[in-house]
Amino acid sequence: SSSIGSKFSYVIDGKRVSKALVKPERERLYTVVPKLHSVMKSHTGGDWKSFTLTINETGEAKTKFEYQ
DSSP: OTTSSSSSEEEETTTEEEEEEOTTTTHHHHHHHHHHHHHHHHHHOOOOEEEEEEEEEEEOEEEEEEEE
């Protein structure tokens, strides 16, 4: 999708901050996200359309996938 990596947001001190990604970070997402999609589909059979990655203060990561 052309929207991959176009923006991200995070919450710090209770405030949501949105930022646009710029090169080279944005370009990395154009290769990493399709690879993640392929790996997840081969392991689960699911075809997700978007996901949210959450990392808390202690560094614990969680993902939430939205399937088609």
